[in-house]
Amino acid sequence: MNGFLITFYTAQNRSYQGQPIVEWLLAIAKQMDLRGATVINASQGLDHRGQFHSAGFFxxxxxxxxxxxxxxxxxxxxxxxxxxxxxxxxxxxxxxxxFGFIGQAPLDV
Known part of the structure; x- marks a missing residue:
């Protein structure tokens, strides 16, 4: 199957309408019946403005x-x-x- 990998970049402390944006985006994906959303936490990064972000020790x-x-x-x-x-x-x-499945696809697909 052909399609797109959409990757959103944000920070743990970002929110939208009082809800963490990560949780909000996952809820939207579930509401739209989108499958296979994955959240990846990074240790460091630069945002679109060039500002440094990192997971501090504390x-x-x-x-x-x-x-x-x-x-x-x-x-x-x-x-x-x-x-x-x-x-x-x-x-x-x-x-x-x-994207697709190798071997037998799960029954609920």
Whole structure:
């Protein structure tokens, strides 16, 4: 199957409408029935403005985070339009990919 890998880049301390943005994005993915969202915590990173972010020894609030979703073209358009309509500010990368299952697919797919 062809589609896109959408990767959102944010920080652990970011929120949207009072909810951590990571949890909010996962809830939106679930609401839209998007499968396979993965959250990746990083130790350090530079944001789109060149500012340094890191997970400190005692404080994880500024920890860089990625949320990745493998989606169809239709799902990508629907998700990005939804986020645009909500006026949420989050940096993303949309990469063309091929995805699928090797061997027998799970029964619930």
């Amino acid at each position: 404080e994880l609030a500024d920890q860089p985070v990625q949320i990745q979703l493998a989606v169809t073209a239709e799902q990508a358009t629907k998700l990005l339009n939804y986020l645009s309509d909500k006026h949420v500010a989050v940096f993303y990368v949309k990469t063309p990919i091929e």
